[in-house]
Amino acid sequence: MMSFQYQQLAQQIAHKIYQGELAIGQRLLSLRQFSEHHQISLNTAKSCYELLEAQGYVYVKNKSGYFVKAKKQPFVDEPKHLDFIAKAREVSNLDLQIEILESAISNDLIHLGSIQLSPNHVPVEALRRSIQRALKHSKPEDFLYSERQGHIHLREALSEHWAEDGFFIAKEDIYICNGCMPALSVVLQNLTQQGDSVIIPTPNFNGQLQLLAVLKRKIIELPAHTQGFDLKRLEEAMKSSTAKVCLLTVNYQNPLGFCLTNAEKEQIAKLAEKYKCYVIEDDIYSECTFGSTRPLPIKYWDKAGYVILCGSVSKSVSSSYRVGWFCIGSNLKHLRSKIISQNVTVNTPLQLGLADLIYSRAYRQHLVQLRPKLMAQVEQYRQFIIQAFYDVDLRINQPQGGYSFWLQFPEKIDGLKMYYFAQSKSINIVPGEVFGEEQRYKNCIRLNAGHELSEEIQRAIELLADWVRAELQQSKVA
Incomplete structure (x- = not known):
């Protein structure tokens, strides 16, 4: 499967910035010039530049255009592909499924569980x-x-x-x-x-x-x-x-x-x-x-x-x-x-x-306004998560739309155990165990990025990162 064209172009430009082929402060082609050069629509060109802006690679000056920003992002792998052959079976752990789904919509917890938009x-x-x-x-x-x-x-x-x-x-x-x-x-x-x-x-x-x-x-x-x-x-x-x-x-x-x-x-x-x-x-x-x-x-x-x-x-x-x-x-x-x-x-x-x-x-009109906001917000979450888990072997997806994140940790990390820890700290997440059978996704969790990345949510993510580090350190000692 291929990414959308604007994503492919954004990746190419980001790579040039990372390699130093585009200098800090350098002005990029105008939207019209960029669209003509790549034979794409103005909307596609705009989506490309907006994604680069959301990722922190470029910034915009009013009536002047887009310029290269000093930004080098860490490279993070996407979650590993698990291969298996499955036969027909019943869905297990129904009680756990219900418990987690009910807690995911609790307004008393920090909203990192249920996939929903901020009010x-x-x-x-x-x-x-x-x-x-x-x-x-x-x-x-x-x-x-x-x-x-x-x-x-x-x-x-x-x-x-x-x-x-x-x-x-x-x-x-x-x-x-x-x-x-x-x-x-x-x-x-x-x-x-x-x-x-x-x-x-x-x-x-x-x-x-x-x-x-x-x-x-x-x-x-x-x-x-x-x-x-x-x-x-x-x-x-x-x-x-x-x-x-x-x-x-x-x-x-x-x-x-x-x-x-x-x-x-x-x-x-x-x-x-x-x-x-x-x-x-x-x-x-x-x-x-x-x-x-x-x-x-x-x-x-x-x-x-x-x-x-x-x-x-x-x-x-x-x-x-x-x-x-x-x-x-x-x-x-x-x-x-x-x-x-x-x-x-x-x-x-x-x-x-x-x-x-x-x-x-x-x-x-609501959708026109929501989409770029959502893209910027999701990318903001992704970069903050990568930063919070900077010294952990974390794998995270790169959503093409929507606002859910799938995080995969080393096998020693138990997502269900992390879920219960998060609950004790009034944080809501969803453990990977309930997204399939045979505990294939036991070392994964899902996070919601539909709410603004507030200081409270940032602290919650950092708390999860600290817990993961402690678990990994404990496993080394053991």
């Missing part, structure tokens, strides 16, 4: 205006029971919003629900039965694994890494196993942050059709891209209806705004009555408020 990134005023406007222009029937499929205004708004991003889903195929996890639950219950197996790359979001455990579905794990996962392995699993469903996140997967290429997504859609294996696509992070446009979902290449797109605005607007969706095609219309009966009706004012946010362009 300061939430477009509160725009939401308030949209909800007020929606209530003002609502009709009497909007205060009766809502359609179980979801309000037509929101379904139309989503359809038009996605069409602007380059893919079309008819309003008739969109079903509104109370968030992404309820969407996954409804779809899984209609496509599988208890005891069935679901193909899923790991390490993978622990909330999905918990859901599969609660639904009594087995899993067939595929080895995932910071560049994605092996599509040949995926095909083998589709072909040789009894699983008829995959659960995939291909745009900024949690926790690794990878984004598959368009060619890889197209191949997945073709494999789904070839083996009649449904792909449930959790696309919840796609709008948290660091680029100017969101990446396309697998659904874009789905010709036969074997891809079910699921998502919500909980990662791009607010974790408390519980509005999500799933999209099914005509080949699953025979399940419509059953799906409708299982789908819980969503608060109508919230639906209408989100529809107004989209139609008024406030949502798109």
Whole structure:
């Protein structure tokens, strides 16, 4: 899998700065000159320079351009790729999964656990205006029971919003629900039965694994890494196993942050059709891209209806705004009555408020403003984490979007033990053990970078680093 073009260009410039080929204080090409030189769009050029600025390689002078800054970053490897062959099995440690998921959303702890945006990134005023406007222009029937499929205004708004991003889903195929996890639950219950197996790359979001455990579905794990996962392995699993469903996140997967290429997504859609294996696509992070446009979902290449797109605005607007969706095609219309009966009706004012946010362009404007902030914030976290663990053999991912970090430590470090230590210090993290089976990720943890890197969070990260050093020193003595 390749990085986005702006990331590749940024890496090239960063290398030149590191090697001294570009002098400190030297002015870079203007955005227009840079775009013409590399035959790229102005948006791509701007994303490249913004990433370099976030990484501390360049700085900007008002009306003068971008200049090289004195900065040499330490080189840190990405997490090692673990290879394994897995057979269908149940998700273990359900009690631990539930305990960790519940503690991850505790507001009494420092927010390094649950992947959620800071309240300061939430477009509160725009939401308030949209909800007020929606209530003002609502009709009497909007205060009766809502359609179980979801309000037509929101379904139309989503359809038009996605069409602007380059893919079309008819309003008739969109079903509104109370968030992404309820969407996954409804779809899984209609496509599988208890005891069935679901193909899923790991390490993978622990909330999905918990859901599969609660639904009594087995899993067939595929080895995932910071560049994605092996599509040949995926095909083998589709072909040789009894699983008829995959659960995939291909745009900024949690926790690794990878984004598959368009060619890889197209191949997945073709494999789904070839083996009649449904792909449930959790696309919840796609709008948290660091680029100017969101990446396309697998659904874009789905010709036969074997891809079910699921998502919500909980990662791009607010974790408390519980509005999500799933999209099914005509080949699953025979399940419509059953799906409708299982789908819980969503608060109508919230639906209408989100529809107004989209139609008024406030949502798109929010995304335009959020993306560069998010990119800078994530890079700030990454550099601080590297600095805090400067003398530890740390491996950390380089997210291409979203705001989750996957940290891999020496094997002597126990992520679950670190989790309990962090809890005792009112810090929330998530141990790697719950992102897959057989304790493959026991020496890993996941951190949230959705909040501003405050002094409190910096102290928390430094405290974790000190604990790791003490554990390593103790293991040497032993």
